[in-house]
Amino acid sequence: SAVISQKPSRDICQRGTSLTIQCQVDSQVTMMFWYRQQPGQSLTLIATANQGSEATYESGFVIDKFPISRPNLTFSTLTVSNMSPEDSSIYLCSVDGPGANYGYTFGSGTRLTVV
Amino acid sequence: AQSVTQLGSHVSVSEGALVLLRCNYSSSVPPYLFWYVQYPNQGLQLLLKYTTGATLVKGINGFEAEFKKSETSFHLTKPSAHMSDAAEYFCAVGNDYKLSFGAGTTVTVRA
Numbered sequence: 001s002a003v004i005s006q007k008p009s010r011d012i013c014q015r016g017t018s019l020t021i022q023c024q025v026d027s028q029v030t031m032m033f034w035y036r037q038q039p040g041q042s043l044t045l046i047a048t049a050n051q052g053s054e055a056t057y058e059s060g061f062v063i064d065k066f067p068i069s070r071p072n073l074t075f076s077t078l079t080v081s082n083m084s085p086e087d088s089s090i091y092l093c094s095v096d097g098p099g100a101n102y103g104y105t106f107g108s109g110t111r112l113t114v115v
Numbered sequence: 116a117q118s119v120t121q122l123g124s125h126v127s128v129s130e131g132a133l134v135l136l137r138c139n140y141s142s143s144v145p146p147y148l149f150w151y152v153q154y155p156n157q158g159l160q161l162l163l164k165y166t167t168g169a170t171l172v173k174g175i176n177g178f179e180a181e182f183k184k185s186e187t188s189f190h191l192t193k194p195s196a197h198m199s200d201a202a203e204y205f206c207a208v209g210n211d212y213k214l215s216f217g218a219g220t221t222v223t224v225r226a
Contacts, residue, residue: 006158031212042205042216043159092158096212104149104214108158 002027006093006107013083013114020079021110023093028073030096034066037090037109046091049076083114117142117208121217129225134178134193136220138206141187147209148189150180153219154202162204165189176200196224 003026013019023032034046047055047068055068070076080087093107122137140146147166151159163174170182176199180191189206201224206217 004158033213042218043214044216045213048213094159094214104161104209106151106159111156 002029002095002105004093004095004105004107006110008110009108010111011113013112015084015114017083018079018081019083019112020077021091021093023076023078023095023107025074025095030073032070032076033094033096033104034068034076034078035092035094035106037092039088043092046078080112083112085114088112088114117146117210117215119206119208119215119217121204121206121220123220124218125221125223127223127225128196130198131195134191134196134200134222136191136204136206136222138180138189138191138217139187140189140206140208142208142210144210148180148182149207149209149214150174150178150189150191151205151207152176152202153205159205162191196222198224198226200224 005024007022032049035043036046037043045058046061047057049055049068049070051070051073065081067079090109090111092109094104118141120139128134149164150162152162153159162178163172165172165182173179178193180189182189203219203221205219207214
């Protein structure tokens, strides 16, 4: 299965600032996904990122708050903008495609704390 | 629309005992079903998946799950718990390349 490197692994940020999270895959993948896991809760899909097109956002998530880039088939970024303490969560990148064999490989996540 | 219900947010088992984690789903189309494990401060690791074919699916670390369409269930079992099985387990249903997760079940293993 694909191997995902996600950076940073954790960060503490001031409210009102922005953080960009990077997701690098060791093979070309068609689809990349960004999930949020709020403290003590399950995972919620934020958006789907395909190369060459704008990301598709799920209900409750908007591009202005969570802009996503997908410049090629192995890389994506998620930015958490104008952060508030409510954005404190684990953000996870996931991939599917030829390298993942429909198994949805996940990165190790970015643990974000907003103070 | 699709959703997942995991029965029991916490399960405690003795080492060597059976592990049973319950998952029921709803899906408007034939589902793809997954179990993931999350160890503390780590990402998710795929335990096993059901897409088509054999309804009894074997995964890593001795886990297996059975897809029962009539019961809309996909329960996860392991015959003998090990201390290293202590983690959080998520059931998920996939449709159109999107995953919907259950709330998760935390497993503790008693020595």
